[in-house]
Amino acid sequence: MYEKVGHCTECDKTVYCEDGFLDGVHHEGELFCWKCDQKRNLQKLENDEELRQ
Numbered sequence: 001m002y003e004k005v006g007h008c009t010e011c012d013k014t015v016y017c018e019d020g021f022l023d024g025v026h027h028e029g030e031l032f033c034w035k036c037d038q039k040r041n042l043q044k045l046e047n048d049e050e051l052r053q
């Protein structure tokens with residue numbers, strides 16, 4: 001089964017759910033595709049680095 005879940009908050013890409021596997025990430029009530037979630041995590045890491053300096 002392949003169903004549309006919604007759109008990525010960041011890039012507006014359609015996010016699907018395939019056989020119960022979500023092609024993205026739900027975060028604080030918002031939906032992100034994998035790509036944007038990775039980008040978001042990288043930015044978070046960079047921010048953490050800055051805080052440590």
Ligand SMILES: [Zn+2]
Pocket residue numbers: 008009010011012013032033034035036037
């Ligand atoms: Zn996206």
